[in-house]
Amino acid sequence: MTTDKDRFEMRSCVSLLLLLWFTFPAFSQSGGGKLMALESGVTLRMESQILEGGDHKFYLVLQTNDVYECANFLLENDVKLDGDKLIVRVRGVRKADPCSTAMGPARARINLTSLSEGEYRVRTIINRQVFKSVLTVAEDYYDFAIKKEDPSLFRIYNGRLNIIPDNSIWGLCRYTSAYDKAVAEKFMSDLQAAGARKTELPPGNYGDFYLHHAGEALEKVTGDDEYEYPFVYSFSGDLALVKEVMNAYRERLQLSIKTSLGEQYRNY
Secondary structure, three states: OOOHHHHHHHHHHHOOOOEEEEOOOOOOOOOOOOEEOOOOOEEEEEEEEEOOOOOEEEEEEEEEOOOEOOOOOEEEEEEEEEOOEEEEEEEEEEOOOOOOOOOEOOEEEEEOOOOOOEEEEEEEEEOOEEEEEEEEEOOOEEEEEEOOOEOOOEEEEOOEEEOOOOOEEEEEEEEOOHHHHHHHHHHHHHHHHOOOEEOOOOOEEOOOOEEOOOOOOOOEEEEOOEEEEEEEEEOOOOHHHHHHHHHOOOOOOEEEEEEOOOOEEEOO
16 A cells, blocks of 8 residues: 555655656557647646555646547657756647547646655747746645646646545445435445545545535536435545445445545446
């Protein structure tokens, strides 16, 4: 199990490198096609991934504002880290071979997991234009702030990404009748009886979920006779108890749960 302390020590080791060149893969490894000029702006966002065993990964995602005929086109880039300066040079859009049947923007994903805590001056170069921003890496969050956004050329969506702490579980409770809200609340009560505790996490974006209020789950209507009840808890007990509670509601509720160990459970 990887703890927050382990992740901090791993980042600290990497910070000993004074100069590091690295090129990160985009979403798809397919490539080999023609490199085209980038003719649109770029939208950025922070993204996280939890691997099996609890290893957390953190990424800066870039995607074009234009949509291409293939969803697996790559936004090719080079990245250079020099002390507290991070330089991202977007080289263009690489056609994919074979081409995905769906349409979509070109994408790239830059792995930030190994960065040590601190503040980094980021320079993103697109078609000879330099866009300045600041990346803050803290113990419990990543924050990417653009000094001057240009909505048509360079913008950020969900620039602050909070880190999901160890011993966390979260998920969705779905049902198709308003009368089942009481059943959903009973499920939450049983989950707490099994050892789940209301989280004290602050509001904000956590990648897999978004908290509008500290530790609070709010029922949402997602369509005609469709209801969604998100939840987030702290849980350090036996996860077999969580699965047991979920399965007891198989007939009335659709339940899905993820854990900070990278595990996923469903009762349907």
